[in-house]
Amino acid sequence: xxxxxxxxxxxxxxxxxxxxxxxxxxxxxxxxxxxxxxxxxxxxxxxxxxxxxxxxxxxxxxxxxxxxxxxxxxxxxxxxxxxxxxxxxxxxxxxxxxxxxxxxxxxxxxxxxxxxxxxxxxxxxxxxxxxxxxxxxxxxxxxxxxxxxxxxxxxxxxxxxxxxxxxxxxxxxxxxxxxxxxxxxxxxxxxxxxxxxxxxxxxxxxxxxxxxxxxxxxxxxxxxxxxxxxxxxxxxxxxxxxxxxxxxxxxxxxxxxxxxxxxxxxxxxxxxxxxxxxxxxxxxxxxxxxxxxxxxxxxxxxxxxxxxxxxxxxxxxxxxxxxxxxxxxxxxxxxxxxxxxxxxxxxxxxxxxxxxxxxxxxxxxxxxxxxxxxxxxxxxxxxxxxxxxxxxxxxxxxxxxxxxxxxxxxxxxxxxxxxxxxxxxxxxxxxxxxxxxxxxxxxxxxxxxxxxxxxxxxxxxxxxxxxxxxxxxxxxxxxxxxxxxxxxxxxxxxxxxxxxxxxxxxxxxxxxxxxxxxxxxxxxxxxxxxxxxxxxxxxxxxxxxxxxxxxxxxxxxxxxxxxxxxxxxxxxxxxxxxxxxxxxxxxxxxxxxxxxxxxxxxxxxxxxxxxxxxxxxxxxxxxxxxxxxxxxxxxxxxxxxxxxxxxxxxxxxxxxxxxxxxxxxxxxxxxxxxxxxxxxxxxxxxxxxxxxxxxxxxxxxxxxxxxxxxxxxxxxxxxxxxxxxxxxxxx
DNA sequence: AGCACGCCGACT
DNA sequence: GTCGGCGTGCTC
Numbered sequence: 001x002x003x004x005x006x007x008x009x010x011x012x013x014x015x016x017x018x019x020x021x022x023x024x025x026x027x028x029x030x031x032x033x034x035x036x037x038x039x040x041x042x043x044x045x046x047x048x049x050x051x052x053x054x055x056x057x058x059x060x061x062x063x064x065x066x067x068x069x070x071x072x073x074x075x076x077x078x079x080x081x082x083x084x085x086x087x088x089x090x091x092x093x094x095x096x097x098x099x100x101x102x103x104x105x106x107x108x109x110x111x112x113x114x115x116x117x118x119x120x121x122x123x124x125x126x127x128x129x130x131x132x133x134x135x136x137x138x139x140x141x142x143x144x145x146x147x148x149x150x151x152x153x154x155x156x157x158x159x160x161x162x163x164x165x166x167x168x169x170x171x172x173x174x175x176x177x178x179x180x181x182x183x184x185x186x187x188x189x190x191x192x193x194x195x196x197x198x199x200x201x202x203x204x205x206x207x208x209x210x211x212x213x214x215x216x217x218x219x220x221x222x223x224x225x226x227x228x229x230x231x232x233x234x235x236x237x238x239x240x241x242x243x244x245x246x247x248x249x250x251x252x253x254x255x256x257x258x259x260x261x262x263x264x265x266x267x268x269x270x271x272x273x274x275x276x277x278x279x280x281x282x283x284x285x286x287x288x289x290x291x292x293x294x295x296x297x298x299x300x301x302x303x304x305x306x307x308x309x310x311x312x313x314x315x316x317x318x319x320x321x322x323x324x325x326x327x328x329x330x331x332x333x334x335x336x337x338x339x340x341x342x343x344x345x346x347x348x349x350x351x352x353x354x355x356x357x358x359x360x361x362x363x364x365x366x367x368x369x370x371x372x373x374x375x376x377x378x379x380x381x382x383x384x385x386x387x388x389x390x391x392x393x394x395x396x397x398x399x400x401x402x403x404x405x406x407x408x409x410x411x412x413x414x415x416x417x418x419x420x421x422x423x424x425x426x427x428x429x430x431x432x433x434x435x436x437x438x439x440x441x442x443x444x445x446x447x448x449x450x451x452x453x454x455x456x457x458x459x460x461x462x463x464x465x466x467x468x469x470x471x472x473x474x475x476x477x478x479x480x481x482x483x484x485x486x487x488x489x490x491x492x493x494x495x496x497x498x499x500x501x502x503x504x505x506x507x508x509x510x511x512x513x514x515x516x517x518x519x520x521x522x523x524x525x526x527x528x529x530x531x532x533x534x535x536x537x538x539x540x541x542x543x544x545x546x547x548x549x550x551x552x553x554x555x556x557x558x559x560x561x562x563x564x565x566x567x568x569x570x571x572x573x574x575x576x577x578x579x580x581x582x583x584x585x586x587x588x589x590x591x592x593x594x595x596x597x598x599x600x601x602x603x604x605x606x607x608x609x610x611x612x613x614x615x616x617x618x619x620x621x622x623x624x625x626x627x628x629x630x631x632x633x634x635x636x637x638x639x640x641x642x643x644x645x646x647x648x649x650x651x652x653x654x655x656x657x658x659x660x661x662x663x664x665x666x667x668x669x670x671x672x673x674x675x676x677x678x679x680x681x682x683x684x685x686x687x688x689x690x691x692x693x694x695x696x697x698x699x700x701x702x703x704x705x706x707x708x709x710x711x712x713x714x715x716x717x718x719x720x721x722x723x724x725x726x727x728x729x730x731x
Numbered sequence: 732a733g734c735a736c737g738c739c740g741a742c743t
Numbered sequence: 744g745t746c747g748g749c750g751t752g753c754t755c
Contacts, residue, residue, distance in 0.1 A: 012755080017732055022755040043734065043754040065755055100732090716750070720732095 035077030155183035223376030225585030245314025275301030429484035436479035645717035668693035
């Protein structure tokens with residue numbers, strides 16, 4: 001009689017908001033491997049989980065355990081041991097449920113149990129001996145299709161043919177008559193790689209420093225706009241590829257402009273896989289697989305690309321490392337930049353954080369000697385633009401524009417050059433008020449004013465996207481005279497059209513914001529119009545500050561920098577400073593440029609420092625303020641957010657957590673609960689608790705206790721809560 | 732998070 | 744008499 005063997009058990013991370021794993025019986029003869037995806041019964045549902053570890057003894061009675069339904073990864077685990085370790089670390093660091101973290105690391109196609117059907121692009125060619133005459137005279141489209149294929153000297157893809165106006169039906173019919181056949185994908189010889197550019201001294205020493213790194217090394221590549229940061233990391237990548245390694249390049253969400261992609265692709269033809277938000281799940285999955293199989297050498301992607309499996313990864317680049325889009329702002333609030341650094345440490349390879357305006361976090365790390373700073377101070381062509389403050393106090397303003405600024409705009413246009421006006425407020429006007437009784441259009445779901453969108457004839461809330469028609473008279477007093485508060489980009493655009501219509505008939509006003517670029521391809525069309533180089537005024541929000549170069553812009557006007565200087569969020573000044581410098585950097589990359597900053601507080605020390613001494617000095621000043629106040633990056637910080645149907649429900653939940661923290665006396669500060677600055681948003685009330693500590697370990701202990709307490713508390717009013725470690729927003 | 736179970740108000 | 748509201752508890 002064979003001895004009855006105790007069943008093999010595994011710990012599985014299941015995508016549910018619980019900070020633990022669940023044990024299952026293992027159904028197969030083959031040994032379980034961490035990182036394997038499995039289909040498991042969970043309550044009365046079936047979920048895709050990830051095997052974390054085989055386990056010796058279960059947390060509950062073995063006979064109560066359910067069995068894994070199916071092992072989804074047959075050959076090798078989807079998540080490599082290195083990625084499992086990274087996920088485990090990150091779940092711990094961000095105090096987020098491991099199951100949700102690991103699921104987040106998987107490409108969407110692998111989050112469900114369906115075997116991902118990689119849609120293979122079919123290629124077609126005309127069969128040998130096929131002739132148009134074999135088709136009926138009336139089958140015009142089939143004849144044309146066959147003719148097209150016969151004329152082509154290489155097989156054509158179904159996609160290409162459909163774009164040319166042929167249908168699946170026509171293809172099928174031709175195939176049935178054996179006039180055409182499937183072909184393998186033509187492998188076009190990759191174009192010759194573009195030669196590397198000549199490096200200037202600063203760039204050369206930066207490349208040498210990166211290439212000379214032994215094992216884990218952190219670099220802060222600080223280079224003014226136009227100083228050739230990209231060339232530095234392209235050559236660092238080239239050196240890695242020569243050694244048979246792979247490179248991972250992270251870029252901000254809007255930063256993946258066609259220019260960026262084509263620059264990397266033309267240097268390394270056929271070796272780049274890109275992953276960005278505009279991509280379909282299928283295409284993303286294909287590129288993800290290419291990377292995992294080692295079929296590409298470079299992955300270029302946004303935030304989530306930090307989790308792409310690259311078996312020979314030897315270098316990580318984080319471009320525009322200060323960019324807020326690296327921080328996921330919902331669910332698992334991880335920072336791809338910080339995870340990139342951890343990943344490089346695990347792999348023992350160099351990581352380069354690059355920016356013209358490094359974050360205070362990274363500058364602090366550089367000051368501590370954790371990061372080696374590589375500076376690029378020279379522009380490849382032309383000088384850095386000159387910044388001037390325009391004191392707008394007590395001056396007549398036309399739609400928020402000072403006459404001095406208007407004069408400069410007129411002069412610039414007259415010289416045949418382009419102007420960029422930066423106004424970080426979209427829509428026509430940020431509020432609608434009755435001139436007679438003072439009634440203001442409020443959002444019904446948020447503590448916010450509705451923004452007027454004139455052309456679309458509606459009011460919209462920029463916080464919950466609620467839309468109402470633009471009223472024609474005041475609902476309270478029926479008067480129909482309206483007051484529009486300060487201009488948004490839409491109003492500015494209309495004003496400028498009107499203002500310059502008489503003097504400069506040929507001037508174009510091009511608005512670039514979320515509203516004018518919401519349609520696919522519209523951004524590219526607008527950018528193309530700018531690139532025609534005719535005199536024009538570009539009006540836009542922060543979208544303008546990212547990724548695009550406008551060579552013919554010689555005047556930049558910055559219209560509403562004041563708001564950021566007086567925000568209650570201490571991080572707003574940092575963001576405003578970065579934005580200002582980034583926008584200024586759009587000016588005169590080839591021709592000398594000027595930047596006029598219109599302000600009502602020309603004596604503001606931060607603004608003065610920035611304008612007179614530059615970003616580095618501004619950042620140092622900000623850092624000393626943070627140090628004095630004991631704020632990040634000098635003190636690690638986390639935020640616990642809660643929202644519920646009523647404010648008191650959110651506050652009670654957070655108070656209970658605070659009580660637990662105070663009772664246990666585990667150190668660190670706990671501030672709040674504070675109602676969020678905009679307490680009501682999308683119909684729910686929001687509050688938060690701020691945790692601050694002197695050391696990381698202390699914050700970690702606070703969070704551990706906060707999470708165990710939070711998970712056990714009763715949740716009334718549909719209460720939802722979340723943890724945000726190293727938050728970038730105050731609430 | 733989902734989902735079931737369970738206990739109280741206005742409806743065919 | 745039930746349908747359905749959401750408070751409560753559980754998920755190996």
